[in-house]
Amino acid sequence: MSAKSRLNVVLLWHMHQPLYRDMRSSKYLLPWTYLHVIKDYVDMVAHLEAIPEARAVVNFTPTLLEQIDDYAQQIVHYFQTGAELHDPLLDALIQPVLPNSRQARIALLRQCLRANEERLINRYPHYKHLAEMARWLLQHPESIVYATDQYLIDLLVWFHLAWLGETVRRTDPRVQALLTKAAGFDLHDRNQLLRVVGELIRQVIERYRRLAVLGQIELAVTPYAHPIMPLLLDLKSTHEALPEAELPPLEKYPDGEERVNWHIQKGIAVFKHYFGMQPAGCWPSEGSLSQATLRLLQQHGFKWTASGETVLHNSIRKDNQAETAACLHRAYQCAQIPIACFFRDDKLSDQIGFTYSTWHADDAVANLLHHLENIASACDYNENSVVSIIMDGENAWEFYPENGYYFLQALYKGLANHSALRLSTYSDYLAQHSQRRSLQQLVAGSWVYGTFSTWIGSKDKNRGWVMLADAKKAYDQQLASKTFSEEMVERLKTQLAICEGSDWFWWFGDYNPSESVSDFDYLYRMQLSSLYILLGIEPPSYLSQAFSQGGGHPSMGGVMRRGQE
Numbered sequence: 086m087s088a089k090s091r092l093n094v095v096l097l098w099h100m101h102q103p104l105y106r107d108m109r110s111s112k113y114l115l116p117w118t119y120l121h122v123i124k125d126y127v128d129m130v131a132h133l134e135a136i137p138e139a140r141a142v143v144n145f146t147p148t149l150l151e152q153i154d155d156y157a158q159q160i161v162h163y164f165q166t167g168a169e170l171h172d173p174l175l176d177a178l179i180q181p182v183l184p185n186s187r188q189a190r191i192a193l194l195r196q197c198l199r200a201n202e203e204r205l206i207n208r209y210p211h212y213k214h215l216a217e218m219a220r221w222l223l224q225h226p227e228s229i230v231y232a233t234d235q236y237l238i239d240l241l242v243w244f245h246l247a248w249l250g251e252t253v254r255r256t257d258p259r260v261q262a263l264l265t266k267a268a269g270f271d272l273h274d275r276n277q278l279l280r281v282v283g284e285l286i287r288q289v290i291e292r293y294r295r296l297a298v299l300g301q302i303e304l305a306v307t308p309y310a311h312p313i314m315p316l317l318l319d320l321k322s323t324h325e326a327l328p329e330a331e332l333p334p335l336e337k338y339p340d341g342e343e344r345v346n347w348h349i350q351k352g353i354a355v356f357k358h359y360f361g362m363q364p365a366g367c368w369p370s371e372g373s374l375s376q377a378t379l380r381l382l383q384q385h386g387f388k389w390t391a392s393g394e395t396v397l398h399n400s401i402r403k404d405n406q407a408e409t410a411a412c413l414h415r416a417y418q419c420a421q422i423p424i425a426c427f428f429r430d431d432k433l434s435d436q437i438g439f440t441y442s443t444w445h446a447d448d449a450v451a452n453l454l455h456h457l458e459n460i461a462s463a464c465d466y467n468e469n470s471v472v473s474i475i476m477d478g479e480n481a482w483e484f485y486p487e488n489g490y491y492f493l494q495a496l497y498k499g500l501a502n503h504s505a506l507r508l509s510t511y512s513d514y515l516a517q518h519s520q521r522r523s524l525q526q527l528v529a530g531s532w533v534y535g536t537f538s539t540w541i542g543s544k545d546k547n548r549g550w551v552m553l554a555d556a557k558k559a560y561d562q563q564l565a566s567k568t569f570s571e572e573m574v575e576r577l578k579t580q581l582a583i584c585e586g587s588d589w590f591w592w593f594g595d596y597n598p599s600e601s602v603s604d605f606d607y608l609y610r611m612q613l614s615s616l617y618i619l620l621g622i623e624p625p626s627y628l629s630q631a632f633s634q635g636g637g638h639p640s641m642g643g644v645m646r647r648g649q650e
Contacts (some may be wrong), residue, residue: 395535
């Protein structure tokens with residue numbers, strides 16, 4: 086079989102963290118950025134480095150890149166000058182004197198339990214024992230006075246050891262020495278661990294850039310703060326896929342097109358700053374597309390974008406085309422807008438995200454390859470066929486044994502060496518294949534269910550949009566009536582952008598876990614309050630009150646969704 090007749094397969098890993106930092110104080114309120122760097126982002130690049138014949142598209146959000154850089158600089162400054170780290174958990178790891186208040190110690194216990202119990206905690210007998218003690222202490226908080234500093238130190242060290250990438254544990258002798266020691270960690274051990282963490286964070290962006298220069302991966306970008314662009318452009322685009330959705334009492338989001346343009350321009354600028362190249366592709370936040378969004382992406386020079394499979398199905402039905410007439414795995418051109426659109430294979434992507442974590446790695450990869458072989462046959466081995474497997478680059482792996490080490494290793498080898506499959510990137514595919522299937526119109530939606538229901542249409546989500554629109558109106562009024570320095574205007578634009586991000590709305594709703602809803606409800610109100618304060622306005626009193634409570638138990642803790650209901 087010739088290389089041209091092989092089925093093209095593209096893996097797109099989306100690397101994303103919202104801004105967990107209070108822009109006014111520079112303090113981080115949640116540690117997920119650095120924890121996912123040292124566990125997932127370093128493992129993902131290490132697997133690619135180990136298998137040069139592998140190919141992938143790796144998409145970064147600009148707010149993630151900026152936070153990685155900030156953490157790297159913090160740790161460098163700590164070792165150079167002793168400067169305080171701005172992340173309370175990371176700072177606690179290396180503090181010679183731990184906090185002695187009951188509240189602070191309870192907070193440390195809670196944080197050190199925020200790890201997958203089966204894969205990260207129970208894997209290590211010492212960590213498991215410390216975690217059992219922590220749970221007992223949280224049930225009997227009056228007994229926290231009997232928890233020694235050494236207990237808290239060992240718990241902090243084990244939490245960070247468990248969050249390290251599998252490739253790091255297997256190759257770094259400093260980490261292996263700490264794992265062997267197992268207990269009684271001292272300040273030298275903690276500083277040694279922080280040096281490892283600092284090196285991983287400081288090197289990770291350059292490792293991806295190097296692979297892109299070599300042509301092994303393609304790097305792509307998302308608009309700056311991960312906004313749902315179709316909704317900023319037109320809230321009523323919700324009704325294209327979900328006509329009965331109840332919208333917030335707003336005619337529109339003020340100056341939505343201007344804000345979307347700002348997010349795109351800023352996102353490209355940040356990407357070029359860190360990678361030194363122009364991105365050809367854009368994974369729009371949550372795969373959210375509309376025809377208006379496509380036009381803007383095209384105007385900003387993007388050659389390709391992507392969304393979810395249900396968006397494609399909705400659009401085909403709108404065109405009255407027969408879905409069974411031919412293979413759907415193609416590049417598309419929508420509404421005569423000359424940007425290539427690719428669509429996620431929901432079944433295969435969700436198999437990786439939700440199913441294969443409980444399988445033996447070899448069986449899982451064999452099953453995936455079998456599905457791809459069937460697709461190749463159904464598409465008659467047409468050289469223009471392309472299957473898109475698109476998913477988060479960080480959230481699935483803590484549910485896999487050894488952080489997905491064996492699965493990812495087998496996945497890349499199996500795809501790269503298969504005679505009927507060609508592992509590719511979108512830009513490489515477009516360089517060889519000019520044909521695109523035409524869609525007369527694109528039905529607006531996201532990769533989640535093909536709708537925007539994850540971000541709008543329920544009481545709490547709609548309330549969030551009203552709060553955001555209120556803040557935007559205050560922003561507009563202040564910029565029109567007051568004179569701000571150029572530096573302050575840029576700071577205000579960035580703070581507004583953070584408030585416009587999609588992540589807050591993702592978590593609003595009682596179907597999500599209460600702890601996560603509480604975290605993101607608080608973060609959202611804090612970011613909005615910061616915007617008002619920077620504008621010189623007293624924040625509305627409603628920002629002092631939580632407005633969304635969780636209580637659900639979604640699959641994988643709610644950090645991932647399936648593409649179809």
